[in-house]
Amino acid sequence: GAGVSQTPSNKVTEKGKYVELRCDPISGHTALYWYRQSLGQGPEFLIYFQGTGAADDSGLPNDRFFAVRPEGSVSTLKIQRTERGDSAVYLCASSLTPGGGTEAFFGQGTRLTVV
Amino acid sequence: AQRVTQPEKLLSVFKGAPVELKCNYSYSGSPELFWYVQYSRQRLQLLLRHISRESIKGFTADLNKGETSFHLKKPFAQEEDSAMYYCALITGGSNYKLTFGKGTLLTVNP
Structure with missing residues (x-):
């Protein structure tokens, strides 16, 4: 694709539910x-993948948050037992x-609303 | 820990006026500094980085290590410059992790 793609663009979920947010990076x-x-x-850093492995997950706020990138391309951010405080735009x-010398391209984000 | 401060949440200028968006950082080492911009209904994108020492869309930014600042400047603002601007840094220890400021919303009035 032409850029980083994130789906869905908007997600409304009830408190306590499980959600998955998807990211398709640039090929x-x-x-x-x-x-x-x-x-x-x-924006606040959550997690960084180099290839398939999570090289740094120090920004994940707690163990309800988890992310995978099984084939080194698409990544999924998973949030269990969502709370109202999880409402945010996930980029x-x-x-x-990696590294500052290489430009990071952002997706349009997923707006998560926990009600 | 590193921190980026953008003291102005909102900045409003008239077209043709000079504009300066302030950014200060705290980090004891030598960071790499960036300005990102988000136009209305568009995604966050890189505007410029200090190591390139480039001018993009008429904007420049100089890293002042003595004052730990990386202010963004443009001599003559245009209406299409209206956007949200974020200053960010990367530190040597984690050279992939961007630390962002809270952003400044620039409005250029006709």
Whole structure:
């Protein structure tokens, strides 16, 4: 595809439910990142994948959050037992290689609303 | 821990006026600094990075290590510059992880 694609663009779920957010990175990009952007804040780092492995998951807020990238391309962010505080825009980004010298391209985000 | 501060949540200027969006950072080492921009209903995109020392769409930003600042400047603002601007940094220890400021919403009035 032309850019990073995220689905769905909007998701409304009830408190306590399980949700999955999908990210299709740019083809050939080995590095993939998830960020979360709450209202009035800048994006905050959640997790970084290099290939299939999560190289850094230090930004995941708690064990209700989990992400996978089984084939080194598409990634899924999974949130269990959602809480109202999880409401935010979840951004995915990918880059050809990791590091500041390589531009990270962002998707349009998934707006998650927990009611 | 590193931090990025953008003191202005909102900035409004008239077309043709100079504009400066402020960014200060805290980090003891040598970070890489970036400006990202998000136009209305578009995705977040890189505007410029300090290592490139480039001018994009008339914007420039100089890294001032003494003042730990990376302010974004444009001598003559245009209406199409209206957008949300985020300053961000990457540190050497985790050179893939962007730390963003809270952003400044720039409005350029006709």
